[in-house]
Amino acid sequence: MIRLRALAVAMLCVLIAHAVGATTYYVATTGNDGGAGTAAAPWLTLQHAGDVAKAGDSVIVAPGTYQGFRPRQSGTATAPIQFLAQPGTVVTSPGSANSNSDNIWVRDVNYIVIDGFESRNAPRAGIAVQGEPDGNASGVVIRNCFCHNNGRWGIFTGFARDLLIQNNETSFSAAEHGIYVSNSGDRPTVRGNRVHDNNASGIQLNADPAEQGSDPTDPQGDGIIDNAIIEANVIHDNGVAGGAAINLASVRFSTVRNNILYNNHASGIAGWDDGDGNQYGSHDNRMIGNTIVQASDGRFAVSLKDGSINNVVKDNILIHPGGRGSLEVDASSQPGLNSDYNIVVNRFSDNVNFLTLAQWRALGSGFDPHSIVSSVSAVFVNPAANDYHPSYNSPSLNAGTLLPDLTTDIDGRPRPLGLGVDIGAYEAPVALPAAPTASPTPTFTPRLPTPTRTHAPTRTPTATVVHRPTATATPNRAAVLDWLSRWWRPW
Secondary structure (H helix, E strand, O other): OHHHHHHHHHHHHHHHHHHHHOOEEEEOOOOOOOOOOOOOOOEOOHHHHHHHOOOOOEEEEOOEEEEOEOOOOOOOOOOOEEEEEOOOEEEEEOOOOOOOOOOEEEEOOOOEEEEOOEEEOOOOEEEEEEOEOOEOEEOOEEEOOEEEOOOOEEEEEEOEEOOEEEOOEEEOOOOOOOEEEEOOOOOOEEEOOEEEOOOOOOEEEEOOHHHOOOOOOOHHHOOOEEOOEEEOOEEEOOOOOOOOOEEEEOEEOOEEEOOEEEOOOOOOEEEEOOOOOHHHOOOOOEEEOOEEEOOOOOOOOEEEOOOOOOOEEEOOEEEOOOOOOOEEEOHHHOOOOEEEOOEEOOOEEOOOOEEOHHHHHOOOOOEOOOOEEOOHHHHEEEHHHOEEEEOOOOOOOOOOOOOOOOOEOOOOOEOOOOOOOOOOOOOOOOEOOOOOOOOOOOEEOOOOOOOOOOOOOOOOOOEEOOOOOOOOOOOOHHHHHHHHHEOOOOO
8 A cells, every 4th residue: 555655646746747847838920039938928930949849848829920840859648749820820931940841840759749730832741740761750640730732742741650630621732642641650540631622632641662661570661551540531622633532552451431522533542552563452441431422534433453452341422423433443452352331333343344233243242232323413412512411312321231430420420320320421410300391491501520711712512401211112110210310400
């Protein structure tokens, strides 16, 4: 007992020492780097804050326009260094320490939080995080940032593991991608971002097998990204120069779920080997609960090639309104494919021939035996306004299969809410009206996973609330109860 009490006292002392040691600094366009960095005497430059801040410190940045910066010290898992921008904080150029032409550059340091910055007009990336093949940067968080009109990427990372990229907007990247996670960085989470109008991919995870470290058995530089989570992102109008909306090169044991992809001009979700051989294919991934509506000039909704085996494709809406189709899987990627309970169009491919759903099913037992052929107009409330909630009589309602790692929808609603799981990113919400009515229902603006930004307008739709039907063709007591219990309500 005495030993336990002494240990508790020691731990409390450590916590108190940490709390006393952590400092909050301030930066403002009216400041002076010779000052104390307090609210009353803020610093002038972000780089001075980046030079001084240490583990546990926070830097509050007042609205204004700044040069970028590079943090010089690492935080810890329990005491990160936080750079917290107030609304109206804009970084328009790299700082003096950023030799790589990125506006905000997190290089060879760990546990840094970059929160709330608008970063634009960078020659390369709006925000970049980089480590080394034998020493990845770890635990970096990029959230609530708006990276647009940058020269190559909105957000870029390389040799960085245990990332969190959340609730950002990345758009109008001139050369390449909105979000690019590269170089063997395991366990990234890319969640709740709005990614649009980028020249190439929306979100690309490319492990770059050709750029391995000196020890290819070291996970920090093995040319593979493992255990990624890509979820609840809205990704649209990317890929005019090529590059899938979600592009996976040498990515394994990862989950892609509850994303909404529309009007992208290359593939929807692509898995491949980055051109380095089938041994580097993207395998053992789960693509579940996504809504994908391709542009008419786009490629397939899901494309798996070059040894991308053992993938699961379930509970997705995979619609192509043009000449391509739902899934394209080459012969090297067909082993272990488990694709089912999807809404599809009647066109598939083995990368040699176009196939009907019946011909596709004949290729193997895991080739969509329960999937349903449908169309944009039959599935969604208002696709012309890019509202991809299910319509009153959508074939997606109750038609999915219960999956252990798909327990909520893009808005956090539990699955299922009635007789079955709904296919796609949305699960119809619960409400209990006094009685069913056919009268007009109110309009609403659907909630997207990221906040609306004031910039060049994006197509955020308004939609009409509709009532939810049962998926049962003949009315019965259970169906009526499901209809009543799952009445639509405004978001």
